[in-house]
Amino acid sequence: MGFSLDKFAEFHIGPILFREELIYFKEVHLDEYVQVKVELTKYNKTNSRFSFIHQVFRNDGVLCCTVNVDGAWLDLHKRKLTKLPEEMEPYLAKIPRSENYAETE
Incomplete structure (x- = not known):
């Protein structure tokens, strides 16, 4: 995402x-x-739920x-789901979207 673990810690958030x-x-x-x-395959702006696909390729280009x-x-701190801070949204926008990407509110 372009944010370090220290930056996530500063905002007291992490992925679950x-x-x-x-x-x-x-x-x-x-x-x-x-x-x-x-x-990124799905993203809900209201509650910051997300879905990602990771594809792992060998050096010869074969999908593994x-x-x-x-x-x-x-x-x-609260151990509750939260929204992504506004300061982090530009970094989220840089993540490539899949062909079937869906965004909800």
Whole structure:
């Protein structure tokens, strides 16, 4: 996102994941370099719930797995879901959107 862990700590928020789905296609060997492509697939502006897809590629371009996650932002002091601070929204806007991206209010 472009924000460091220190910046998240400053705002007292962090991500919480409700669902993770890993779909494996090809093996990745120990010490093999991979490239991860991340796209935002869903975002709810009202309550800051989100979904991402992560695609993991080997150096030869072969797709090895996809990781789908659903989550939200958690206020680390109140231990309750919270909205993303306005100061962080421009960074969220820089995250690539998937072809089937959906935004709700």
